[in-house]
Amino acid sequence: MNFNLKEIITAFMVLFAVIDIIGNIPIIIDLRRKSGHIQSEKASIIAGFIMILFLFVGQSLLHFIGIDVHSFAVAGALILFFIALEMILGITLYKDDASSSAVTATVFPLAFPLIAGPGSLTTLLSLRAEFAIQNIIVAVVLNMIVLYIVLKTSSKIEKLIGPTGIQIIRKVFGVILLAISVKLFAANIKMLF
Template identity: 85%
Template sequence: MKFNPKEILTAFMVLFAVIDIVGNIPIIIDLRKKVGHIQSEKASLIAGVIMVFFLFLGQSLLSLIGIDVNSFAVAGSFILFFIALEMILGITLYKDDASSGTITATVFPLAFPLIAGPGSLTTLLSLRAEFAIENIIVAVLLNVIVIYAVLKTSSKIERLIGPTGIQIIRKVFGVILLAISVKLFAQNIKALFI
């Protein structure tokens, strides 16, 4: 076991930026209004299980279809790049239908694909190309705790920081994510030409 606080912090920040749970507060509040109640514990737990499951089995699935981790990391860097652009510029390049009229909103679209979506799953495999798996697991668990806290207190957070505060947080994390996507691309593109 090689627990590395720097790797844990970096992986945590990357996942936090990609999941964008603070930026998703308006969507969470809208879902809560539509369905009446969201089970914060269940949504957080399901999202965490999906992410850890994909962290372990994602590489095997890739091997099965003949794709190496470096290629996936480069592809992941493009997804992170576009997510970062969305966050910084306030545009929508890809939008899922987040309408659900039943209690299943806790699982779909909240746990998947809003929290454990294509961006976070791709990011996990991209991180796996760079960091020790135990550090990524700790980062995932820390994110699940933050997700649970945000889901539980989403109304209070929205009132506290307001729409402007949410926009500022999104833009700051967007710039961090953009820098990380460039680094991920640069580090993994070399391996493809060796």
């Protein structure tokens, strides 16, 4: 197994931008208020498990329904493009606003679909078209560690960064994600023709 630091860093940054854990701090704080408590460890482990499972099973699932990885990567690039537009322009194209209770807030909507949602799952398969699987797994684990830290310290981070800081971070990661989506689209659209 050869680990490639460049692939790990790129995959980490892409997933970090898609998961948008910093931008989701207001949602996390709202969930804490509604449910009283969020189990940071459980949410991180469940989200990481879903993502790694989909990384392995997702490709087989695609083959089963007759879609190749490059087609899925192009579709994933388009989804990343729209997520990036949401982040940059501050608009909401799609947001699932499910109410939560103390029992379910950790798993739903936090671990799934907020963290391991359509965007991150599509991104995993898109990344798989370009990067080695072990590098993607390391990137997922690193993101889950960051997720755990952010969940544990979300109220302190909100006070430290402030609403303006969170908006700036979202826009910066939005631009990075937009550039990555264009690159992913260009690299995979060639394979289809």
